[in-house]
Amino acid sequence: MEIANPVINRKELVTMDKRYVISVVLNAHTPFVRHLELPQNSEERWFFESLSETYLPLLEVFDRLEWDRIPFRVGLCLSPTLCHMLRDELLIQRYLEYTDKQIEFGLQELDRTCDDEGFQTLAKRFYDKAIDRRHSFTERHGKNILKAFDYYQRKGKLELLATAATHGFLPFYIDNPEAIQAQFEVALSSYRSNFGKHPQGFWLPELGWTQELERYLRAYNFGYTIVNTHGLILGNPAALKGSFYPIKTPQGIFVFARDHYAYQDIADKEAGFGYHPVYRDNDADVGYELSAETVKSFLDPAGRRTPTGYKYQTLGDWDCKKQTYDPHKASEQIQKQVRSFLDRRIEGLHAAGKYMDEVPISFCAYNANAFGRFWYEGPEFLETLFREGAKYEDLQFMTPAEYLYKQDLSTVQTMTPCFSSGGFNGYAQTWLDSSNDWIYRHTARSLERMTEIAERFPDETGLKERVLNQAAREILLGQASDWTKMLYKQESEEYAREQIEENLRNFTTIYEALGSNYISTEWLTTLERRHNIFPAINYRVFRRKR
Numbered sequence: 001m002e003i004a005n006p007v008i009n010r011k012e013l014v015t016m017d018k019r020y021v022i023s024v025v026l027n028a029h030t031p032f033v034r035h036l037e038l039p040q041n042s043e044e045r046w047f048f049e050s051l052s053e054t055y056l057p058l059l060e061v062f063d064r065l066e067w068d069r070i071p072f073r074v075g076l077c078l079s080p081t082l083c084h085m086l087r088d089e090l091l092i093q094r095y096l097e098y099t100d101k102q103i104e105f106g107l108q109e110l111d112r113t114c115d116d117e118g119f120q121t122l123a124k125r126f127y128d129k130a131i132d133r134r135h136s137f138t139e140r141h142g143k144n145i146l147k148a149f150d151y152y153q154r155k156g157k158l159e160l161l162a163t164a165a166t167h168g169f170l171p172f173y174i175d176n177p178e179a180i181q182a183q184f185e186v187a188l189s190s191y192r193s194n195f196g197k198h199p200q201g202f203w204l205p206e207l208g209w210t211q212e213l214e215r216y217l218r219a220y221n222f223g224y225t226i227v228n229t230h231g232l233i234l235g236n237p238a239a240l241k242g243s244f245y246p247i248k249t250p251q252g253i254f255v256f257a258r259d260h261y262a263y264q265d266i267a268d269k270e271a272g273f274g275y276h277p278v279y280r281d282n283d284a285d286v287g288y289e290l291s292a293e294t295v296k297s298f299l300d301p302a303g304r305r306t307p308t309g310y311k312y313q314t315l316g317d318w319d320c321k322k323q324t325y326d327p328h329k330a331s332e333q334i335q336k337q338v339r340s341f342l343d344r345r346i347e348g349l350h351a352a353g354k355y356m357d358e359v360p361i362s363f364c365a366y367n368a369n370a371f372g373r374f375w376y377e378g379p380e381f382l383e384t385l386f387r388e389g390a391k392y393e394d395l396q397f398m399t400p401a402e403y404l405y406k407q408d409l410s411t412v413q414t415m416t417p418c419f420s421s422g423g424f425n426g427y428a429q430t431w432l433d434s435s436n437d438w439i440y441r442h443t444a445r446s447l448e449r450m451t452e453i454a455e456r457f458p459d460e461t462g463l464k465e466r467v468l469n470q471a472a473r474e475i476l477l478g479q480a481s482d483w484t485k486m487l488y489k490q491e492s493e494e495y496a497r498e499q500i501e502e503n504l505r506n507f508t509t510i511y512e513a514l515g516s517n518y519i520s521t522e523w524l525t526t527l528e529r530r531h532n533i534f535p536a537i538n539y540r541v542f543r544r545k546r
Contacts, residue, residue, distance in 0.1 A: 019349070019350075019353065019359065019394040019395075020345070020346055020349040020350070020353070020359070020360065020362070020394055020395045020396075021349075021359055021360070021361040021362070021395075021396055021397070021398050021403055022345055022361070022362045022364060022389070022395065022396075022397050022398075023073070023075060023256075023361055023362070023363050023364065023397070023398055023399060023400055023403060024073070024074050024075065024364045024366075024382070024385075024397065025074070025075035025076070025077070025161070025203075025226065025363065025364065025365045025366075025399075025400065026058075026074065026075070026076050026077070026365075026366055026367070026368035026371070027077045027079075027163070027203050027365070027366070027367055027368055028050075028054070028055065028076060028077060028078050028079065028082055028368035028369075029077070029079035029081065029082055029163070029167055029205075029367075029368075030046060030047050030050055030079070030081060030082045030085060031046075031081060031167070031480055031482035031483070031499075032081040032084070032085065032166065032477055032480070032531075032533055033046065033047060033085075034085070034088065034090065034091060034530065034531070034532070034533075035530070036090070036529060036530050038301060039094065040300055040301055041300075041301075042300040042304065042306050043492070043495055044091065044094060045098070045306060045307070047082075047085055047091065047095070048094075048095050048098045048099075049307075049373050050082075050368075050369055050372075050373050051086070051095060051137075051145075052099065052130075052133050052309070053372040053373040053376070054368055054369050054371060054372030054373045054378075054379070055086075055145055055368075055372075056133050056136055056137060056145065057371075057372050057379035058076075058368070058371070058372070058379060058382075059136075059141070059145060059148050059149070060136070060379070061379050061382055061383040062074075062152055062157070062158070064383065065383065065386055065387070066152075066155075066157070068387075070386055070387055070390050071386070071390055071396070071397065072157055072386040072397060073157060073158075073159075073397040073398050073399045073402065074157070074158050074159070074397075074399070075158075075159045075161055075201065075399045075400055076149065076158055076159070076160055076161065076368070077160070077161040077162070077163050077201075077203035078146070078149065078160060078194075079163050079164075079167055080163070080164075080165050080166070080186065080187050080190035080191070080533075080534070081165075081166055081167065081480075081533065083146060083190055083194050084190070084533045084534070086144070086145060086146055087144065087146065088532070092143050095137075096134065096137075096138070099130055099133065099134040099137075100134070101297050101298065102126075102130040102308065102309045102310075103127065103130045103131055103134065104297070105295070105297060105298070105308050105309075105310065106123065106126065106127030106130055106310070107127070108294070109123040109126075109127065109286070109310055110123050110124060110127060112294075118324045119312055119324065122310075122312050122324070122325060122327075123310060123312075125327065126309060126310050126311075130309065146194050146195075150194070150195050150196075153195065156402075158399075159200070159201065159399035159400065159401055159402070160191075160195055160199065161199055161200075161201035161202060161203045161400075162187055162188065162191045162199040162201070162202050162203070162222075163187060163202065163203040163204070163205055164183040164184065164187055164204075164205050165182065165183045165184075165186035165187045165190070165476050165534070166183070166476045166477055166479055166480045167205040167206075167480055167481050167482060168183055168205060168476075168479035168480060168481055169205060169206055169208045169421070169428070169431045169481040169484070170183065170204065170205060170208055170210075170213055171208045171209070171210040171212075171213070171419065171421075171428065172428070172431065172432070172440065173447070173479065174210055174212045174213070176444065176447050176448070176451075177544075177545070178447065178450070178451045178454075178541075178542045178543070178544060179447045179479070179542075180213075180216055181216070181541060181545065182472070182476060182541040182542050183476070183479070184216055184220045185220075185541045186476065186534055186537060186541060188220060189534075189536060189537075190534065193536065198221065199222070200222065200223040200224065200400075200401045201222065201223065201224050201225065201226075201400055201401060202217055202220075202222040202224075202225045203225070203226060204225055204226065204227070205481055206421050206422050206423055206430070206431070206481050206485075207226060207227055207228045207231075207258070207365075207420070207421050207422035208420075208421040208422075208423075208428070208431075208481075209225070209227045209228075209231050209417055209419065209420050209421070210419050211416055211417075211419075214249045214250070214251050214253055214416075215251060217251075217253045218251045218252065218253060222253065223253070223254060223401065223404065224246065224253065224254035224255065224256060224400055224401070224404060225253060225254075225255055225256075226255070226256045226257075226258060226363070226365055226400075227255055227256075227257055227258070227417050227420055228257070228258055228260075228420045228421060228422050228426055229243050229257050229258055229259070229260040229263075230418070230420055230426055231255075231257060231417035231418055231419075231420035232247060232255065232257040232415075232417055233257070234418045234420075235247070235415050235416055235417040235418050236415060236416050236418065237415055238415075239257070239413065239415060240413055241352065241355075241356055241358075241360070241413070242257075242352065243257035243258070243259055243260065243363065244348075244349065244352040244353075244356070244360035244361060244362070245356065245358055245360060245361065245412075245413075246361075246404065246407075246412060247412060247413050247414070247415050247417070248409070248412045248413065248414050248415075249414070249415070249416055249417075250414060250416065254404055254409075254412070255417055256361075256363045256365075256400060257363060257417075258363055258364075258365040258422075259345075259348075259362045259363050259364055259365075261344065261348065262341075262344075262345060262362055262363075262364040263364070263365065263366065265340075265341055265344065266366060266370060266375075267366065267367075267370060273337045273341070273381065274370065274374070274375035274377070274378065275315060276315070276333055276337070277314060277315050277316050277317040278314055278315075278326065278329045278330050278333050279314060279315050279330055279333070279375070279376065279377050280311055280313070280314065280315070280325045280330070280376040280377070281311060281313045281314060281315045281316070281322065281325075282311060282373075282374065282375075282376055284311050284312070284313040284322065285307040285308055285309070285310065285311050286308055286310050286311070286312070287305050287306060287307050287308040287310075288305050288307075292305075295308060311325070311376075312324055312325055313325060314326075330377050330380075331377075331380065334377055334380055334381050334384050335384060335388075337381065338381060338384045338385050338388050339388060341385065342385070342388060342389060342392065342395070345362045345364075346392070346394070346395060348362065349361075349362055357411075358407065358408075358411065361398075361403055363400075423485075424488075429488075430484075430485055430488050430489075431481060431484045431485065431488070432484075433488060435487045435488050435490070435493075436483075436484040436487040436488055439483075439484060439500055442504050443475070443478055443479060443504070446475050446478065446504055446507050446508070446511075447475060447542075449507075449511050450471060450472065450475050450507070450539075450542045451542050451543070451544065453468060453471065453511060453514055453539075454468070454472075454539055454540055454542040454543045455543055455544065457514070458540065458543065463519075463521065463524075464514075465539070466524060466528070467510055467513070467514065467519055467524060468510075468514075468539035469537050469538070469539045470506075470510060470524060470527060470528055470531070471507055471510040471511065471539060472534075472537055472538075472539040472541065472542060473531055473533055473534055473537060474503045474504075474506045474507040474510070474531065475503070475507050475542075476534070477499075477503045477531065477533070478500055478503035478504050478507065480499075482496070483496040483497075483499050483500050484496075484500075506527060506531075509523075
């Protein structure tokens with residue numbers, strides 16, 4: 001498969017005369033959460049926090065690097081559900097209300113901490129950031145940060161990957177071709193609508209790979225994808241260059257393997273950089289510590305406390321008490337960790353390069369929320385990574401497509417990665433155990449029914465077409481891997497179960513209504529307003545291919 005030439009600024013580092021390459025790729029995804037009837041729904045906060053603490057800070061990092069003419073390259077996957085939420089007027093309005101509450105609460109905190117210089121400095125820091133983020137979102141980006149990401153893609157500094165429509169764990173649906181094709185076709189429609197082109201890379205949701213996915217990647221004209229490290233190491237035959245060089249599947253799809261050690265450096269809960277004692281504790285929010293009256297604007301409809309964004313404590317360690325957060329100490333630690341990260345990558349690349357004629361690559365793939373929402377200092381780490389990396393004469397950063405474009409692809413090994421994922425133990429345990437296995441018999445039956453009604457009503461218009469389109473939305477939403485993962489991890493289990501059951505119940509209601517040839521227009525209209533994702537969806541994506 002031919003890899004198209006990405007947009008390249010010839011004045012920057014674009015030749016392969018460097019000895020080592022690092023590719024940073026982030027997966028930005030948020031499950032679809034939207035409740036018309038609950039203006040203070042606490043689960044919508046997942047989206048608000050990601051926007052304030054990860055996506056806007058990422059753009060700020062890109063802006064500063066470009067202003068200072070620091071060369072950087074990033075691969076970024078923006079999931080279709082996240083893209084829709086970033087353009088949803090209701091969620092945008094609620095996000096602004098959320099930031100307004102943070103700003104208002106910040107004024108309270110400035111008064112409350114006036115007698116403590118340390119807390120006062122931090123309160124002002126978080127207050128100023130809340131104001132800056134709101135201004136950046138509304139004024140600089142016009143409430144549409146997708147345009148900003150597309151701007152950097154057009155400049156060749158960012159490569160935007162695609163992923164499945166609702167981030168479903170695709171290996172579990174491989175026996176239902178219509179389910180897989182719907183996830184691909186709806187995702188591609190969303191990507192083209194937002195970015196006006198065809199993507200080259202496909203981020204497998206949860207890095208879930210099985211050999212049967214290869215033909216879909218080929219059919220939908222993707223150039224490459226990504227698997228977990230052992231997907232290549234234990235493949236058939238084993239990858240001769242390990243995870244330091246891509247392989248090619250028999251049908252011509254290039255596959256990168258995530259650098260296991262680079263991932264552990266960031267994400268490991270015992271030794272990962274983001275868990276250093278001097279970093280801010282993102283769970284120690286004053287919303288859980290002050291009186292209910294003081295934080296009343298951050299109580300959800302059930303009276304439960306929610307985070308305010310004002311967090312003053314460090315993570316600390318097992319042997320010492322938590323201390324007041326010091327941004328300067330955190331920055332000093334980031335400098336040390338970035339140098340360590342770069343040295344470790346170069347050490348590994350150097351060792352691999354002894355056995356390769358090609359330029360080895362360290363493929364650093366992460367959840368985007370690891371840099372911001374879950375690790376407050378994460379965006380600063382990324383910025384420092386590119387600034388320090390620019391000082392290394394033998395190192396350059398590249399996007400995946402750019403790296404492939406510069407290779408002699410005739411030398412790439414042909415092999416098949418083994419079944420793998422990014423979940424616990426590296427296979428499918430996270431998405432299939434006693435906590436969530438009950439889901440699949442229902443989704444499998446509903447998917448069969450979706451194909452049945454798509455075949456039975458191939459040329460509908462008007463009300464019946466609306467009904468069928470909504471059925472397609474509901475069954476796609478029901479496949480989201482987020483809910484099964486939450487059930488496995490015992491995080492927000494009740495909410496996750498409710499989401500799955502609601503999607504399946506809505507689909508069943510539509511299916512039975514089509515059988516009786518009657519459906520409530522009022523009920524349908526309300527459901528369309530609540531689950532308004534994929535406005536241009538065509539239910540015929542679930543028809544069988546002839």
